[in-house]
Amino acid sequence: MSNLITTSGSAPAVSIINGRIIDPANQIDQLTDIHIENGKIIALGENPEHFQNQQIIDAKHYIVCPGLVDLRVRGNIHSETKAAVAGGITSVCYPPDTNPVIDNTAMVKLMRLKAQTEGHAKVFTLSALTQQLRGEKLSEMRTLKDAGCVGTSNASHPVKNTLVMRRALEYAASHDIIVFIQAFDPWLSDGCIHEGKISTRLGLTGIPVSAETIAISRDLQLIELTGARAHFCQISSAKAIQLIQQAQAEGLPVTADVAIHHLHLTEMDIAYFDSNCHVFPPLRTQRDRDKLQLAVKSGIINSIVSDHQPLSSDAKLAPFAETEAGISGVETLLPLALKMVDEQDMSLSEVISRLTIQPAGILNIAEGTLSIGSDADICIFDPEYYWQVDKNNFVSEGKNTPFHGWELKGKVIYTIKSGEVIFSTE
Template sequence: MRLMVENIRILDPQQDIDQVTNLYVARGRILGIGKEAPEGFEADRIINGTGKWLFPGLVDLQARLAEPGSHYEGTIASETKAAVSGGITTICCPPDTMPVNDSQAVTELIQRRARQAATAFVLPIGAITKELGGQYLSNMAALKNAGCIALSQANSPIQNSLTLKNAMAYAASNDILLMLRSENKNLKNNGVAHSGVVSSRLGLTEIPASAETAALARDLILVEETGVRAHFSLISTARSVEMIADAKKHGLPVTCDVAAHQLHLTEYDVMDFDSLFHVTPPLRSHDDKAALRIGLKMGVIDAIVSDHTPLDRDDKLLPFGESAPGISSLETLLALTLKLVEEDVLDLNQALAKVTNHPANIIGLHHGSLETGNSADFCIFDPETHWTLERKEMISKGDNSPFQGWEFRGQIEATYFQGRPVYQNNPV
């Protein structure tokens, strides 16, 4: 289908485009942007985008899709539908599936299910160690050859420093990106909440900031020693921002991301023992949240992720300390990111870059941009629509969101994947 979207505000941080013009699509790819149509182009369909925005489909570096079978709720089919309703067209899924994605067979299964769903790109992340056990390295080169865009330990960081160093050295020699979650298991000590005034008052077992920063210090030293490309996932403390800023200043090949909820919530949100606010890493202090926001603005933090973890309701009905950590967050990634624009934390171009071309550049793919020849993955957005999150109306099979009742400005009207409409809120 040959499609023209006319008179719409096109935003593409990769190309530094912010103008009212036209977009042309043919055979599932971007044909061009501009008032003049490409030579010989005749549209089969024309969409009038007056008053609307158009920007690339979002790239989410961390979202669990609950398949192959695990204790998470949903399937690749259900969760990719939730993703495109929030404008996400490229999803990187961690290896903590069941079975763990530590083999070519599991990687191919994920890819096959994604092709069957045909709703968004699903990019598998392989496991660094077998069964995420932290002891024996997986066949890392085979996972890369099978299509894994990076290797990770998900929420089971390697505690043995020699094992991690060996993994880094191997990854560096094979040009494999490692996505690392820095956490010291001993310092975490089975804690469930940030070590601060709230956890002390509520009697919740504590997770000190040092559980992250001590592990991050070790990881950065090993990155410097091995030269591996490392992406640090889900940083949550002010000190972590400082450490990564220093590492970048010294030329280390590192990037990092932050979960969207860490930019809006703090330890005080767990005051009611509401397990919907139980996440890992935990919600931190106001000072940590402020530092994360500054890190975003200054470019220390490269990307914002959903850290989508769809859970069964029973997992969140347990007492706070016994509940499963995680938020169903595909449908709020864009909304929470744009809220940072409303609050003057980022400008619009910076905010969109954190969820489009920046994460795409980290994994080395031409996603998250409207450049000519790229897959036609884009969103049509109404900036004037106001809406309220209602858990019962969420598309994800997991409705475990703490943002019930939050009001947001601006909503996705339609999402296109490879030139096809895969989501329409109000037909356009």
């Protein structure tokens, strides 16, 4: 059974002309045309023989790249996948801590049905690592894989019991299922802000960096013991990067991602209790942010995620510690990632790879590329377009963003899924 949850329709034959095609998976970065038929990419360059396009998209001055793959999106499938495609994202992955939890095939089917009937982007799901995410009994992760889940995770419920974690990793390894780990020590994480000079100044309970490093260290030992493939989600600190780097150097099958806001914000941005900067893991120091940027550049962290968490306005209207953590992130993911081109001297192709083929590779799904024969999931953006973020213009139901008012460069002009234009600003 396919692990893909999507809608299907009859797509027209399309040619996208004059664009700068960037496909990191195939090391392509050139001005050329791309041709689509029956929802698939059939050729780059010259019009193929017998090909009759019904639609031409002029992408002059634009960049044509694979639709983005976002490893972590939450919220209502209808509205949030619509927001995702407005951000150039064509594939999203939901963690299993939905309500109800994705620990049974019925829930996988329900997610699939919802995606088919009301989804805009392709929706992938992770299965719960343990039943009800309680950290006690293993989920039927093999059955759930067969039902379509592309990985497994205990999401934001760390498995406290080391023996259960060991067994879960062993079982996942037996069936070649990748385990997504959001690593934090629950006892050290009973706070709402990075533990440091800002938490001290504001009198808020802090979460030390060691909350992250202790959990990563434990799980790296277990990964070595069990041979499981693991992916660490939302790395937030310089010290955590060191641990991941060391594990990778030793040959452990470990990857990592970072949430886009951790690449651009620090604890300082909380200023006087700005609840839009309330996220988990917390925003850390300037040094941590700089090291995260470098780790994305070097590839220790190979994926950038939106960590999209749409919240109602009430959720942020309270004293800081009482507000809910999270940022509505899909619509600012691409332009914020593109800042890395200027700030870290990365090539466009490198940045795009962290948003497309690399995350797709982690999930082992055939997305994030413009290879001939692959689904025509494409993002066309204007890299020189300056715009000011206005949360009130968000498609997402969540207007919770600390980037409101920021001037960003780079705007999605078209999003194409399986050959169909599903979003356009022109």
